[in-house]
Amino acid sequence: MLNDYVRIMKARGWMKKNIPFLYTWHAYVGYELDLYEYFRKPKTISEVAQAYDLKLDLLERWMEVGLAIKYMKKMPKGRFRTSRSFMLPSGKKNPRSTGVILKEMMELHIPALLSYPAIMTTENKQTFDHDMHGGVxxxxxxxxxxxxxxxxxxxxxxxxxxxxxxxxxxxxxxxxxxxxxxxxxxxxxxxxxxxxxxxxxxxxxxxxxxxxxxxxxxxxxxxxxxxxxxxxxxxxxxxxxxxxxxxxxxxxxxxxxxxxxxxxxxxxxxxxxxxxxxxxxxxxxxxxxxxxxxxxxxxxxxxxxxxxxxxxxxxxxxxxxxxxxxxx
Ligand SMILES: C[S@@+](CC[C@H](N)C(=O)[O-])C[C@H]1O[C@@H](n2cnc3c(N)ncnc32)[C@H](O)[C@@H]1O
CATH class of the missing domain: 3.40.50.150 (Vaccinia Virus protein VP39)
Incomplete structure (x- = not known):
């Protein structure tokens, strides 16, 4: 019985420790697809999905997370807008946007760290692609x-x-x-x-x-x-x-x-x-x-x-x- 309780508490602990990932994931997707810019003024999800040719169901999911972490805000008439934009990365067009740090973390650092079990047990480390990642x-x-x-x-x-x-x-x-x-x-x-x-x-x-x-x-x-x-x-x-x-x-x-x-x-x-x-x-x-x-x-x-x-x-x-x- 006590064992079950400890297991649940441990699992809960790991899930809670991972919550900060939601914030970086949301900001990464928002930066990559310029979504914070699109929602700078209140818009409906289907309006944005249609205008920028995005999958409606996935945009809805991204919005749900955004509302849960308060990066997005619900407005009247089924519209949504970016909230707390001062904390969020500016659009991709801005060469000074802090979004590049999210891009580097999510596309380079995290995948490399996740490859540890594979590379630790084989001879095959990854090769860093300078042409692909040099700019970022x-x-x-x-x-x-x-x-x-x-x-x-x-x-x-x-x-x-x-x-x-x-x-x-x-x-x-x-x-x-x-x-x-x-x-x-x-x-x-x-x-x-x-x-x-x-x-x-x-x-x-x-x-x-x-x-x-x-x-x-x-x-x-x-x-x-x-x-x-x-x-x-x-x-x-x-x-x-x-x-x-x-x-x-x-x-x-x-x-x-x-x-x-x-x-x-x-x-x-x-x-x-x-x-x-x-x-x-x-x-x-x-x-x-x-x-x-x-x-x-x-x-x-x-x-x-x-x-x-x-x-x-x-x-x-x-x-x-x-x-x-x-x-x-
Ligand atoms: C992490 S970046 C740093 C850029 C800059 N020094 C800065 O601090 O903002 C390192 C740069 O060194 C360049 N680099 C790596 N090896 C080099 C070499 N042997 N000779 C000249 N440049 C090199 C890479 O292409 C890359 O653009």
């Missing part, structure tokens, strides 16, 4: 810019830097911010993924002095020395044993008084353990992505590259995201 990942990485850019701004200003190289620059968000704040800076970005590099060039079109090259950091060579080299959110693309080589190359592009800044999620005793552990679980599900470093690993690879760690500071404490500064 570059977009979600740029959400960190707001928090991390001030670190770069301060260093450029304090050092009186004249040139900056961004390795794995993604959509060039940091370079564009630097170009706006320091018009004299000579700015270069290298980016491996062609689609991402093209998008970066498009976004840089108002800054002709900002140069984006579609190149592999391990094959790129440059004679002119840089004052600052940025390596932002790149380490998990590089196997641990190749990281000293990347830093050696970065060091060779650096002037004597230059500095390398690495922005990376990191395993840390104190900060962001939940986030960094789940990030690591995600990266490890792919044969071509690699675990994030711990503080000791960063010091070790820096030493192997003949560099010195001058500081390690959290940028987003709860997310376990750090800025590491390296000097020669």
């Amino acid at each position: 990942v570059a977009q979600t990485s740029s959400l960190l810019e707001q928090a991390a850019y001030p670190v770069m701004h301060q260093i450029v200003k304090k050092k009186g830097a004249e040139s900056v190289l961004d390795v794995g620059c993604g959509h060039a968000g940091y370079l564009i911010r630097l170009a706006k704040d320091f018009p004299h800076l000579k700015l270069t970005g290298i980016e491996l993924n062609e689609g991402v590099a093209n998008e970066a060039r498009l976004r840089c079109r108002d800054y002709p002095e900002l140069n984006i090259e579609c190149r592999d950091a391990f094959e790129w060579n440059y004679a002119e020395k840089k004052d600052l080299v940025l390596i932002n959110n790149l380490l998990h693309y590089i196997p641990h044993e190749k990281r000293p080589d990347l830093l050696k190359r970065a060091s060779s592009w650096l002037g004597e008084a230059g500095e390398i800044i690495i922005l990376t999620p990191m395993k840390h005793e104190k900060y962001g353990r939940q986030f960094s552990s789940v990030f690591n679980s995600f990266f490890s599900a792919f044969s071509n992505l690699h675990p994030i470093p711990g503080e000791g690993d960063v010091k070790e690879i820096a030493e192997q590259a003949g560099l010195h760690v001058s500081s390690i500071r959290p940028v987003i404490k709860e997310g376990g995201w750090f800025a590491v500064r390296l000097v020669k």
Whole structure:
């Protein structure tokens, strides 16, 4: 009897723990199909289903969940509208929409975590498809810019830097911010993924002095020395044993008084353990992505590259995201 009661309580506990999933699922579907935008003004479900060619029964189900979690609101005459839009992701057309984080979580992170039983018992890890996911990942990485850019701004200003190289620059968000704040800076970005590099060039079109090259950091060579080299959110693309080589190359592009800044999620005793552990679980599900470093690993690879760690500071404490500064 007691056993039955415990079973029920346990099952109830798991179901309750999973309720937050409803919110992310609803927001993900709402973002993907622009449903919050369609219901910005009160509309009936069949009106929207017809106008946008959506399955009526599924839209009804999505609406029921929305009403239950209060993301949607019932209006007179059988109509509904989006409620709490200030908390919800804006439409897909907005390149700054936070919906990309839902897309990355739902389409990449959760499926990868669900593959654990299969990949843990076989030789077959998944392969991360850079062409398919590169754009979304570059977009979600740029959400960190707001928090991390001030670190770069301060260093450029304090050092009186004249040139900056961004390795794995993604959509060039940091370079564009630097170009706006320091018009004299000579700015270069290298980016491996062609689609991402093209998008970066498009976004840089108002800054002709900002140069984006579609190149592999391990094959790129440059004679002119840089004052600052940025390596932002790149380490998990590089196997641990190749990281000293990347830093050696970065060091060779650096002037004597230059500095390398690495922005990376990191395993840390104190900060962001939940986030960094789940990030690591995600990266490890792919044969071509690699675990994030711990503080000791960063010091070790820096030493192997003949560099010195001058500081390690959290940028987003709860997310376990750090800025590491390296000097020669
Ligand atoms: C997660 S994104 C980060 C983008 C940007 N640095 C940021 O922090 O917003 C990492 C980028 O590095 C690029 N990348 C990976 N390996 C690279 C390599 N060997 N050389 C140049 N770029 C690389 C990827 O294509 C991807 O766009």
